[in-house]
Amino acid sequence: MTISPSPSSAHAAHVHALRGQTMGTTWSVQYVSAARPDLHALHDAIQARLDVVVAQMSTWQADADIMRFNRAQAGTSFTLQDDFLQVLKTALEVAATSHGAFDPTLSPLVAAWGFGAHAEGHGRPAMDELIAARTRVGWQQLQLDAVQRCVIQPGGVMLDLSAIAKGYGVDVVARLLRVRGVEAALIEVGGELYGYGRKADGTPWRVLVESSPDEEADSEGLEPRVLALDRLAVATSGDRWHAYTHDGRRYSHTIDPRTGEPVTDAAAAVTVIAADAMHADAWATALTVMGPEEGHAFAVRQDLAARFLQRDAGGLRETMTPAFERHLAA
CATH class of the missing domain: 3.10.520.10 (ApbE-like domains)
Incomplete structure (x- = not known):
């Protein structure tokens, strides 16, 4: 831009x-x-x-909070700091209103197509790669509790708030x-x-x-x-x-x-x-x-x-x- x-x-x-x-x-x-x-x-x-x-929120820093969430085991309740909580809450609101055109869990697909911090090879991914990536994408999988200031890692979900x-x-x-x-x-x-x-x-x-x-x-x-x-x-x-x-x-x-x-x-x-x-x-x-x-x-x-x-x-x-x-x- x-x-x-x-x-x-x-x-x-x-x-x-x-x-x-x-x-x-x-x-x-x-x-x-x-x-x-x-x-x-x-x-x-x-x-x-x-x-x-x-x-x-940097996906380029291995020790960033968002990357620790992305590595967390399924079922982990991850406590969010103020900034992370506010941004994720807004991201999920926009995802819902846009009917999924905006999705903060898109990272596996972005990487599969050769973009982002975890980019894989350029070109069209193999069908099995796309299928695997799509199973890990979906903002509806996230359970955010704004009152308790935590989000549950459902397993394999990778947040990207870029x-x-x-x-x-x-x-x-x-x-x-x-x-x-x-x-x-x-x-x-x-x-x-x-x-x-x-x-x-x-x-x-x-x-x-x-x-x-x-x-x-x-x-x-x-x-x-x-x-x-x-x-x-x-x-x-x-x-x-x-x-x-x-x-x-x-x-x-x-x-x-x-x-x-x-x-x-x-x-x-x-x-x-x-x-x-x-x-x-x-x-x-x-x-x-x-x-x-x-x-x-x-x-x-x-x-x-x-x-x-x-x-x-x-x-x-x-x-x-x-x-x-x-x-x-x-």
Whole structure:
């Protein structure tokens, strides 16, 4: 995903910037604060907060909480820390509402098709591999007890929250900044964004929604879309960021949990606006799985603010839900 501040949001006076690395990508914060907090202390606090999220939900770290759950024996009751609990609870809610288009247990199928932290060989897996992987996938297998703060490992289920964790990372940074008295900020983790408050000149944070610059350059009539973010988040998913070609066929990293197959008619990009980045992140993935037609119809019914860019013979074709159109900056 490529979402960057628009030219109209050039650094005004008193806008400070911090940057770092997390979740295999980068994070950045632009902020306005009359209190002028210590830059080094604020940077370290942001990095430490994101490190806590990574320690709970990274599938790339063998000692992360999520990997300990994935290795647990069937019937194990696994106690969840606050971040893990909140993200898993939301992931299961989105899974239910999307009728399984979003599924946090998809990891075995993602690996079978050659993607993710535990990727196997590229190309179409053997039928017995697919069958074996599909028996381990299904969000309904999870028994989450939010009151007791635990989830039961049914046996062989592998959680992967990468389609929602970056958005959650944005949200926890926003909360940290507010607690520390930062009046306005634009937070980004791996392209997922949340903005709140006003800059020093009184204007909101304005961002340009993009998909692929080279594709957009070839698409006549595709207007740039600018969003004003004030207590709003935006996330984009699509098939151009992770894909490979094997034996003349292009395989997208977006796997449909309902079929066990890579999405064949994936939109070039799906952008979702929501009140928090965690939900924007998850819904962008779910709508990408559904595809431009099913996804757009679903988003309209659910009043989701979503924009789809679909490839056709003329380049990219854009469709937006009414809720998305209401957010476009004048």
